[in-house]
Amino acid sequence: MAKYIFKRIIMAIVTLFIITFLLFMLVRIMPGNPFPSERMSAEAIEKKRAEMGLDKPILVQFGDYIANIVSTGSFGKGSSLYNGAPIATVLPKAMGNSFKIGGIAICFGVFIGLVLGIAAALNRGKFWDVFCTVLSIIGVCIPSYVFMIFLQYFFAYKLPVFPFYFNNRQFFVSSIMPALSLSLFSMSTVARFTRNEMVEVMDSDYVLLAESKGMYGTKLVTRHILRNALIPIVTVIAPLIVDLLTGALVVEKIYGINGIGKLMVDAITGEGIDYNYVLALGILYSTLYIGIMLLLDIVYCLLDPRIRVTEKKGKRRREAEKKEAPAAA
């Protein structure tokens, strides 16, 4: 068990290193200039490139980059974005905003998704069921930023209940629309999953038994149906968090939220391409993704004994094959 987790962690680190290397190379072959300038002389730009070490061979640059991260624990300074402001000054605030809105979105997604899913399952075949099914299909199909524009039009322009633009001083209120639109996909997925799982559980023998013993209503739903239906649902939430990260790229840009998604877009599509910001954000995104997946693997392993069993079975099978192999030869 410990060995399995250890192996997964090592694999995650190796993956991250490979991604960093690929990112580093990709960023450098992207078109665009890290020091966009229409007024500086070629010599001055050359000097700036040298200051950032861009005149060295690319593998040396990569080595320096990794050495700098390991020794100082920081990603250094930007080249063009915010005129070279240190990444350590800009990134934490952006992460804070993204994570807060992402957190609200996850809460919305899970909570509303659960409510919809449960309502649909309890009213199987009736209006609510169809309503929730249609709603969740629409939710899965509509990209979050389209929903965002829709929300903005109706709830900030036609009926001004929410602020039209995002601003930090009304953080919560102005987070609601972007969080809702970000949560649309996870909401629909959770709703569909919950409905299906609950229906399956409701048809099972032990629920029939519970009912025949006189258990009914809320108690039956919460104690017996929901608890059993929830286990698979927990497992879909983790990948949904990852989906949120990618949705945030567009929603943050449209709604003007100063988060990591907008930062990423700005670093790539600004006046110049900021190598260091793109890299730092790329590494951050990859770390989040790999981290969540790793956590999920470990949690699976802890929760579901079958994974461990399969592992042992596999080992046994391999050993058996080994024994058989010489015999066959």
Place this chain on the structure above:
Amino acid sequence: MKKFKKMLVALLSVMMIASLFGAVSVSADQGGDIYVMFATNVMSLDTNLATDGDSFEIIADCIDGLTQMDADGAAVPALAESWDVSEDGCTYTFHLRDAKWSNGEPVTAADFEFAWKLAMTANLEYNYLFDTSVGAIKNADAILYEGADPATLGITALDEKTLQVELEVPVSFFPSLMYFPAFYPINQAFYESCGDGEYGTSPYTFLCNGAFLLDDYVPGAASMTVVKNPDYWDADRVSLNSITYQVVGSSDQALTGFKSNNLDIATVSGDQVAAVKDDAALSENLKVTGAGYMWYLTFSQTENSSSDGSLANANLRLAISNAIDRESLVDNYVMDGSIATYTAVPPQFAASATTGEDFSGDQTKFADYIGFNVDKAKEFYEAAKAELGKDSFTFTMIYGNNEGDEVTKVAQAIKEQVEGALPGITIDLQAMTKAERLEKMQNDDYCVALTRWGPDYADPMTYLGMWTTGNANNYGFWSNPEYDAIIKDCTAGAYVSDYDARWAALYQAEELVLKEAVIAPLYTKANANLITAGLEGVEFHPVALNRVYKNATFSK
């Protein structure tokens, strides 16, 4: 089931309460607090590092220079109460008034000396404003290009309130250069107390001495606020309480934001102008202002991987320039009030100090070389074909697809107009980001490019200086000794002390540019602004500081 109903009710009530807060606080129109749109991110508040108009605007809200712009763009005293100029025009002595930084320290002559010398120690976009091509501050060339000690720059704090600036040659527009943020002061002790690269990244790492104080800002922020500075030396004239800037990425969001009272000043696109004009209420709010920068075509005159070098032929360039219907471009494609331009220096930003006349007020002055005249274009074209011994040409035209909604349409219109008027010419359009376009132009890996230039200072030289041999912005690699000689005489030679003679010489230089169609000027960009009723006195400028709020009033 009851529990779920309860939960639903709870959720809905939370959302309703939240929406109440929202409803209370979205109303923008409280007296003296205005909401202004920025189209792009503010990149930096460090006066040395900032390069974009939005950054300059917010910097100038918060920091005064030696001079500031009046409503017409002329330099009027700001931190310098007065100044003396030596007889040879090469020494300026500025007498500073009593003003305070936002940490209570007095603004001194040493703050200017520190800031300027600091700029000399780094490779910065606006360093060239110090060298002999523009500001001609003593020793700037030696420091910037020959590695001399930055401490030798010709700026000296004679005492706390007296600042002496020495120039290499007289610069007729020097006072108006002083309102450009690159020449603003920085308090040394405060600057050094901020971490490396931290200066100007938050209200706590930024000092103000201007009409407003920075209240809310982080790099990349979508909204930022400045509030009135009660200790400003001219505080009596400032009537706005606060300005909140909102970064709005699309013009649709800008228009809706204005209509829903979330913005008091918004810039709309050419597409929207017609709709705005049709709307009786909105059309009252429309105000077109000069944005300063001029769009033009540049032609690579060398043989490179994208061009066969045939554009080195002046007649071919003249043919293209005369085949373009600029009025149609601004009326049908740009549509925001931009002005068709037939001069190498755009109108409305550089006026003569002696006669007050706009350098390019007369747009017909070079009608012999530039205009929309298909017959003339064909004549030039026939001459070019004879000279080159070819009768078909294929050019690739590059343009930025992130430089405004209208640029793609303009590029397509130019293709149609030129191909229609001059049979045998094919123009292939190639879209890319602005950064890629610049990179291609700088590496001379292009054929024709649709590009733009905004004036950095109020003198025709900000445009004409670009076409000298070896200038970094001379993307066509055009070279004309006669032209170089005129420009040299205007910056460092015979004409520096004779204002009118210099002005006339610049006119000659401009004629040379158009006679050979070094560039094909297209149009001078305007901004179609929506300004809320009751907001008066916001000063719009095509050069240096786009909007100045010091004299603005807002009554609702």
